[in-house]
Amino acid sequence: MSAETWAIARFTVLMASLATLLVLPPAIAVGWVLARRQFPGKALLETLVSLPLVLPPVASGLLLLWFFGRRSPVGQALDAAGVEIIFTWKAVVIAMAVISFPLVARSVRAGIEQVDRRYEQIAATLGAGTFRILRTITLPLAAKGIAAGAVLGFSRALGEFGATIMIAGAIPGQTRTLAVGIYTLVEIGREDEAWVLVAVSALLAFGAIYLSNYLLDRKGAV
Amino acid sequence: MIALSIDITLTQDTFTLEVRESAAVEVLGLFGPSGSGKTTLLEAIAGIRTPDRGEIRVGERTLFSSAQRIDLPARERHIGYVPQDSLLFPNLDVTGNIRYGAGRAGGEFGSLVTILDLQALLDRRVPMLSGGEKQRVAIARALMTRPSILLLDEPLAGVDRERREVILPYILRIRQELHVPLLYVTHDRQELDTIADRVLLLGGGVDQSR
Numbered sequence: 001m002s003a004e005t006w007a008i009a010r011f012t013v014l015m016a017s018l019a020t021l022l023v024l025p026p027a028i029a030v031g032w033v034l035a036r037r038q039f040p041g042k043a044l045l046e047t048l049v050s051l052p053l054v055l056p057p058v059a060s061g062l063l064l065l066w067f068f069g070r071r072s073p074v075g076q077a078l079d080a081a082g083v084e085i086i087f088t089w090k091a092v093v094i095a096m097a098v099i100s101f102p103l104v105a106r107s108v109r110a111g112i113e114q115v116d117r118r119y120e121q122i123a124a125t126l127g128a129g130t131f132r133i134l135r136t137i138t139l140p141l142a143a144k145g146i147a148a149g150a151v152l153g154f155s156r157a158l159g160e161f162g163a164t165i166m167i168a169g170a171i172p173g174q175t176r177t178l179a180v181g182i183y184t185l186v187e188i189g190r191e192d193e194a195w196v197l198v199a200v201s202a203l204l205a206f207g208a209i210y211l212s213n214y215l216l217d218r219k220g221a222v
Numbered sequence: 223m224i225a226l227s228i229d230i231t232l233t234q235d236t237f238t239l240e241v242r243e244s245a246a247v248e249v250l251g252l253f254g255p256s257g258s259g260k261t262t263l264l265e266a267i268a269g270i271r272t273p274d275r276g277e278i279r280v281g282e283r284t285l286f287s288s289a290q291r292i293d294l295p296a297r298e299r300h301i302g303y304v305p306q307d308s309l310l311f312p313n314l315d316v317t318g319n320i321r322y323g324a325g326r327a328g329g330e331f332g333s334l335v336t337i338l339d340l341q342a343l344l345d346r347r348v349p350m351l352s353g354g355e356k357q358r359v360a361i362a363r364a365l366m367t368r369p370s371i372l373l374l375d376e377p378l379a380g381v382d383r384e385r386r387e388v389i390l391p392y393i394l395r396i397r398q399e400l401h402v403p404l405l406y407v408t409h410d411r412q413e414l415d416t417i418a419d420r421v422l423l424l425g426g427g428v429d430q431s432r
Contacts, residue, residue: 118309121270124296125303126323126367136322140313 009200012177015089016157019096020150023104031108032134053102060098061166091168092175096157104153111145112138148215155208223248224371224403230276232266239263243422249397251418252407258424260407264373268303269296281370302369306376308356310348316359317344323367334362337395354381354389371403378413390416
């Protein structure tokens with residue numbers, strides 16, 4: 001494996017890890033709200049959360065490009081603060097995070113729904129408030145679902161292409177991930193090198209899915 | 223001794239529970255066949271289930287009153303509730319379970335461990351406990367919050383007949399040494415004779431409605 005391939009693989013794994021860490025807190029919050037709360041507009045939130053799952057990633061990418069671009073208030077504020085996002089590694093993380101968010105949130109929700117609510121009710125009779133119950137009872141008992149969701153989100157982030165190429169591009173050594181690398185190498189006729197990246201991607205994907213299944217199958221784990 | 227006043231209507235899928243009871247009690251037995259709403263009544267007192275209307279008072283405190291629009295959340299009620307299946311937190315060991323509710327009032331861990339004979343169990347994980355041991359741990363966990371009343375839902379149901387004598391004395395000790403008023407649910411007349419100084423009868427299932 002050439003030094004360049006190795007660098008791309010390392011960069012992709014690092015970006016996907018950062019994206020997973022970034023996504024977990026909001027995904028846990030949204031997963032808990034969807035599993036445990038009733039409120040008007042819940043169906044709307046459910047739809048919004050799942051949207052990046054069905055929307056073409058390229059479309060999500062274009063939306064992100066507008067959102068962080070100079071024509072949006074957010075982009076202008078970032079520009080004024082001297083923060084560059086588009087076509088940097090930060091854009092790679094954001095693209096990966098946005099695309100994997102629905103998978104993680106749905107997994108967390110399923111994990112929390114499997115926790116017997118009566119444990120939470122008993123904790124309340126013992127004087128615990130909502131946040132303490134979440135921290136000490138609900139999340140530990142849903143840990144398997146949350147871990148599986150994190151691995152699933154990480155796997156999805158590894159393969160992210162559409163949104164990444166829109167807002168991060170394919171700058172060698174700066175924003176080029178495995179998926180984007182395969183595409184650009186084929187484009188410029190270096191197909192042999194593309195195949196190496198395909199092999200690395202397949203290996204990583206295999207490992208991640210294997211880990212996710214292992215976490216879900218493990219018996220008696222809390 | 224605590225003044226207990228319950229006057230509620232609570233509709234469930236299969237029946238309507240109507241209870242009127244007002245008494246000063248040390249141990250109030252709650253007796254009735256399966257499906258007569260015994261557990262539902264305990265859950266209403268503990269703040270897990272909301273009655274359609276009525277009032278629940280324990281001691282000086284109004285826990286629920288539809289007329290005054292009072293419905294204290296479970297965590298502010300100071301009610302100890304031990305469900306039939308104990309519901310110990312499976313992610314914590316025995317000590318973690320007992321101490322869970324200690325933050326608020328700080329009951330006496332040492333004396334509860336002695337009274338309920340839990341020394342040998344403190345480091346155990348929940349799945350390693352027998353039905354009777356789980357009940358004792360759950361009772362200690364509830365008592366750590368210094369509740370104004372302890373609700374026990376058929377504490378002997380998950381225990382073998384021969385071993386019932388082993389847990390009953392603990393419940394009697396709680397009554398004698400800690401002076402915590404008890405509301406004790408069972409469908410076994412014999413148990414009540416041993417324990418309760420007053421008995422509230424709940425009718426059978428559907429007959430109870432209206």
